[in-house]
Amino acid sequence: MKITNIRATTVTVPLEASLRHSNGAHWGRFVRTIVEVDTDEGLTGVGEMGGGGQGAELAFAGLKPYLLGHDPFDLEALRFKIANPTASLYNNRTQLLAALEFACLDICGKALGVPVYQLLGGKVRDRVPFASYLFFRYDNPATGTGEVYTPDQLVAHAKELRDEHGFTTHKLKGGVFEPAYELACFRALAEAFPDDRVRYDPNSVFAMDDAIRFGRAIEDLHNDYYEDPVWGLNGMRLVREAVRIPLATNAVVVNFEQLASNVRDPAVDVILLDTTFWGGMRACVKAAGVCETFQLPVSVHSSGELGIQLASMLHMSAVLPSLTYAADAHYHHLDDDVIVGGKLEYRDGSIAVPDGPGLGVTLDPERLAYYNELYHKLGTYPYDRDLDRPEWFPLLPNADWAPVKHVDSGGLAGLAELADIPAPPWRS
Numbered sequence: 001m002k003i004t005n006i007r008a009t010t011v012t013v014p015l016e017a018s019l020r021h022s023n024g025a026h027w028g029r030f031v032r033t034i035v036e037v038d039t040d041e042g043l044t045g046v047g048e049m050g051g052g053g054q055g056a057e058l059a060f061a062g063l064k065p066y067l068l069g070h071d072p073f074d075l076e077a078l079r080f081k082i083a084n085p086t087a088s089l090y091n092n093r094t095q096l097l098a099a100l101e102f103a104c105l106d107i108c109g110k111a112l113g114v115p116v117y118q119l120l121g122g123k124v125r126d127r128v129p130f131a132s133y134l135f136f137r138y139d140n141p142a143t144g145t146g147e148v149y150t151p152d153q154l155v156a157h158a159k160e161l162r163d164e165h166g167f168t169t170h171k172l173k174g175g176v177f178e179p180a181y182e183l184a185c186f187r188a189l190a191e192a193f194p195d196d197r198v199r200y201d202p203n204s205v206f207a208m209d210d211a212i213r214f215g216r217a218i219e220d221l222h223n224d225y226y227e228d229p230v231w232g233l234n235g236m237r238l239v240r241e242a243v244r245i246p247l248a249t250n251a252v253v254v255n256f257e258q259l260a261s262n263v264r265d266p267a268v269d270v271i272l273l274d275t276t277f278w279g280g281m282r283a284c285v286k287a288a289g290v291c292e293t294f295q296l297p298v299s300v301h302s303s304g305e306l307g308i309q310l311a312s313m314l315h316m317s318a319v320l321p322s323l324t325y326a327a328d329a330h331y332h333h334l335d336d337d338v339i340v341g342g343k344l345e346y347r348d349g350s351i352a353v354p355d356g357p358g359l360g361v362t363l364d365p366e367r368l369a370y371y372n373e374l375y376h377k378l379g380t381y382p383y384d385r386d387l388d389r390p391e392w393f394p395l396l397p398n399a400d401w402a403p404v405k406h407v408d409s410g411g412l413a414g415l416a417e418l419a420d421i422p423a424p425p426w427r428s
């Protein structure tokens with residue numbers, strides 16, 4: 001079988017509200033790149049990558065001279081053809097490789113009539129549990145609801161998600177407000193659901209003293225782990241020596257070199273696997289094998305997925321014997337998806353691993369065209385800027401936190417266009 005074409009399409013899919021994080025916010029939507037890989041046998045595979053726009057579409061088009069004629073089954077050769085580690089010193093294509101690997105595995109599964117998890121070793125679970133993944137949020141301009149600022153709002157939001165989807169693990173994305181305020185929010189969350197598990201992630205922005213003070217102040221809670229309190233392997237090592245909670249990272253152990261360093265001189269206890277950051281599902285399964293050997297627990301990171309990337313997370317998670325934590329996903333914050341039938345459903349806090357051939361999800365051409373048009377209408381947005389503090393950017397460590405009381409500087413007016421989006425035709 002030979003690859004005959006690679007097509008990349010940028011899409012914008014609305015979120016229920018704007019999600020805030022330590023560097024800025026997701027401005028009411030996700031922008032993603034959907035990749036379709038065609039073959040001479042009539043099979044097409046689908047992949048997905050974060051971000052997008054003309055740059056990403058051109059980056060995929062630029063790989064055609066390397067990959068036209070390549071057999072999608074030759075996955076190791078694919079890696080060295082476009083992401084050889086020495087060549088990657090000049091052009092890092094890890095994330096492009098990941099999206100193409102999803103598509104090639106989708107093709108392989110379809111060709112053989114088996115789900116991708118069969119190609120990865122076979123599933124050891126039928127469903128993957130997920131965490132609630134809570135954010136501080138700005139209002140949705142279309143509904144005037146969705147704001148999460150206060151401990152009460154956070155707990156109410158968590159309760160809604162818990163009731164609707166069945167989550168029993170709650171992750172709070174922090175690093176937005178001053179640590180003492182976020183501590184009050186996180187403790188309120190943990191104390192509202194004392195039988196559930198919690199995890200906190202300030203995206204690496206704490207100073208060492210803030211990180212240790214915060215960590216010690218939550219040691220009594222039912223923590224899964226304390227995620228990326230500070231930046232850098234040595235910073236994490238210092239926090240680990242001072243705080244009695246396992247540390248987790250999706251930031252400073254994201255490749256095999258860093259994993260080797262962490263095995264030799266431990267800085268992090270739990271490695272969060274991301275099918276994009278690591279360069280595909282197979283790289284994650286390999287990394288999980290290394291972790292299993294050294295008895296390092298693994299969990300699953302979310303880089304803001306639509307259904308295709310979510311499928312990659314489900315197939316990868318399905319085959320890992322050592323996965324004992326709920327996975328992270330932004331997925332429940334999405335208003336819709338680009339796959340046939342819309343969003344996959346949560347039940348009891350988990351999502352079923354797709355059993356159809358390949359990734360087991362099908363790209364919906366009508367949704368793809370609609371959300372591509374929406375991308376062209378709204379344009380991209382700066383992920384690393386806060387809507388309402390346009391001049392601000394964080395130092396590392398950060399000490400310039402968002403005001404706890406919201407003062408509208410007019411930045412949210414940038415979301416007005418989102419309020420005017422008509423309902424998609426399949427809903428009316």
Ligand SMILES: [Mg+2]
Binds near residue numbers: 249
């Ligand atoms: Mg994280």
